[in-house]
Amino acid sequence: MSGYYIDIAFGDLPKFAADRFGTNEGLVFESRRYTYADIASQVDLHARALMDVGVCAGDHVCLWMLNCDDWIFLSFALARIGAVQVPLNTRFRTRDLEYVLRQSDSSTLITHTVAGGPDYLDMVRELVTLPGKRHRVDDKNFPKLERVIHLGATSPAGVMHFSDALASPYTSAHQLEEQATAVQLDAPVFMMYTSGTTGFPKGVLHHHGLLRNIAERGFRMAITPNDVILNYLPLFHAFGYSEGALMSLLTGAKQILTANFDANESLDIIERERVSIMHGFEAHAKGLSEVQQQTPRDLSSLRTGIFAAGMLSATPIAERAVKTLSPLQPISGFGMTELWLGVALGALDDDFEHRTATSGYPGIGYELRIVAEDDERLCDVGEPGELQVRGEHLMIGYYNKPRETAEAYTADGWFKTGDLALWLEDGYLRFLGRIxxxxxxxxxxxxxxxxxxxxxxxxxxxxxxxxxxxxxxxxxxxxxxxxxxxxxxxxxxxxxxxxxxxxxxxxxxxxxxxxxxxxxxxxxxxxxxxxxxxxxxxxxx
CATH class of the missing domain: 3.30.300.30 (ANL, C-terminal domain)
Known part of the structure; x- marks a missing residue:
């Protein structure tokens, strides 16, 4: 593959953004506001501190944190030094954590303490035998795990206190740059576990080439430095990470990040920060519509965003959102962790029906087909079948699951989504649900x-x-x-x-x-x- 964006590694994005948009605000979290230059500086500081505590290129590092500014800095810092980030679902509890820690072969777990929230460190202690005075973990149940890093004001026993490393990293900027230069663009950059609607989740590996996917979608949606993206979606999920953290740095749009989704808080932020872009699923559209009808805010800055549509259960919610959250003109889309986003995407000039009752048009870099379940023939227009996909932006594979990876594809190389869909007469896709x-x-x-x-x-x-x-x-x-x-x-x-x-x-x-x-x-x-x-x-x- 060739092209400008494919030559940028995830870890290079903060510097790329700082060079283009340096003094513009790039990230807002709670009362803290960062320019793009600030973000690049923080990422490098976090990368040097990670190198200090022993994180190396190729290491798998779990991030078990709610959305926050440190999540952003650590994510790109890990990419900068060539480590593989493994974002963990914040709804995980001990059984989930045990499975992913072991299955991902992670050397490091980074977590934090949240006031009034679940005690992640307590759950870690239930599973992992933490060291006494030493910081290196030695637990036969987790043979690859070497360290647990804690972000916070206190320094609990048995874990590394990251603020100490941040205060005065001894790894030099030159050493970091040497490390970053060695990063290979076709190497894994993150392992994102599937939502797990059935059974245990699988670790989906992707490489740096995804940035082309995101950049192309930014152009299609006409996202510029004048835009403000509200991101209440979890960063450990493809949607929030791609359309918030990565899209912001690629386009110069400001990202307003919240720890989680709260409809009242979101509407207040839209009014106060003049948000122009937000994304979501049916639950977000429904919650925002209900609260806006109860207590209207000034939403005149809203422009667009990707919201689920096409499914019969989503259509009435999408219709209500278009009317209630005006002037928001959402577009529909289809994606999944294995394929990334933009497999199908609507257009900015779509009419009401296409915004609310379709799932978009096939995206750049993807081929789509719909196959009949009974005889594997290609379906006619209007005939439901399994959606299958191939293209440039598909996963490397499921980590340490060669059989499952092979079974996910047809003999001729198409990824079997397990989703039911149909074609409309005009070439748009309609997602119908899981088969x-x-x-x-x-x-x-x-x-x-x-x-x-x-x-x-x-x-x-x-x-x-x-x-x-x-x-x-x-x-x-x-x-x-x-x-x-x-x-x-x-x-x-x-x-x-x-x-x-x-x-x-x-x-x-x-x-x-x-x-x-x-x-x-x-x-x-x-x-x-x-x-x-x-x-x-x-x-x-």
């Missing part, structure tokens, strides 16, 4: 997203998910999990009655279960595998 989520009721296919989209029209339904439950006569039937809207009372019979007459009888849920909160992945997806198990437990008893 494994489809129900087979008495021999009839039922798209759970169709039923979910219908139920979301009920004023008493705040959130809903439909899964299958085994049935002797019909093979399986639909179960609707419902989170009631605030201050509403809703009974199962009402939910079922609302569906009758609007959809075919085999699509109507046979059971309705209520819950206060859905189990979610970090990317805002409902963990349906947990709901299926809950349905089995509650309905089989």
């Amino acid at each position: 494994k989520d489809m129900l087979k009721v008495g021999g009839e296919n039922v798209d759970p997203m169709e039923v979910e989209g219908l139920l979301l029209e009920h004023p008493g339904v705040h959130q809903v998910a439909v899964v299958g439950f085994a049935d002797e006569r019909l093979s399986e039937v639909a179960v609707a999990f419902v989170e009631r809207a605030p201050e509403t009372t809703l009974e199962p019979d009402e939910v079922i009655a609302f569906c009758k007459g609007k959809v075919a009888s085999f699509k109507v849920p046979r059971h309705v279960l209520f819950l206060d909160e859905f189990p979610m992945t970090a990317s805002g997806k409902i963990r349906k595998v947990e709901l299926r198990e809950r349905a089995r437990e509650e309905l089989s008893s």
